[in-house]
Amino acid sequence: MGEERLKEEExxxxxxxxxxDLTEAxxxxxxxxxxxxxxxxxxxxxxxxxxxxxxxxxxxxxxTPRFRRILNDRFTISGTSSGRN
Numbered sequence: 405m406g407e408e409r410l411k412e413e414e415x416x417x418x419x420x421x422x423x424x425d426l427t428e429a430x431x432x433x434x435x436x437x438x439x440x441x442x443x444x445x446x447x448x449x450x451x452x453x454x455x456x457x458x459x460x461x462x463x464x465x466x467x468t469p470r471f472r473r474i475l476n477d478r479f480t481i482s483g484t485s486s487g488r489n
Contacts, residue, residue: 416455423451424467431474438479445471 427448431441448471452463 420452420455423448424470428470428474431471431478438475441475441478445475 427444430436430444436444449463449467452467453460456462
C-alpha cells in the first residue's frame with residue numbers, strides 16, 4: 405500500500421508541475437489582460453489545492469512569488485516603485 409500511495413503522490417506532483425509550467429508559459433506568451441492573468445493564476449491555485457488541499461501555505465510560498473514576478477514583468481502594477489512587491 406505504501407508504494408501505491410507514493411506513486412499516487414508522484415502522479416499528483418507531476419500534474420501540478422505541468423499545470424504550473426503551462427500557466428507560466430501562458431502568462432509569458434499570451435496577450436492576456438491583467439484580469440485574465442489573475443483569473444488564470446486563481447484557477448491554477450484552485451487546481452493545486454484540489455490536488456493538495458492542506459498545502460495552501462506551500463503554494464503561497466513557492467508559486468505566488470513566481471507568478472507575481474511574471475505579472476510585474478508583463479504589466480505595470482501601480483503602487484510598486486521597483487516593480488516588485
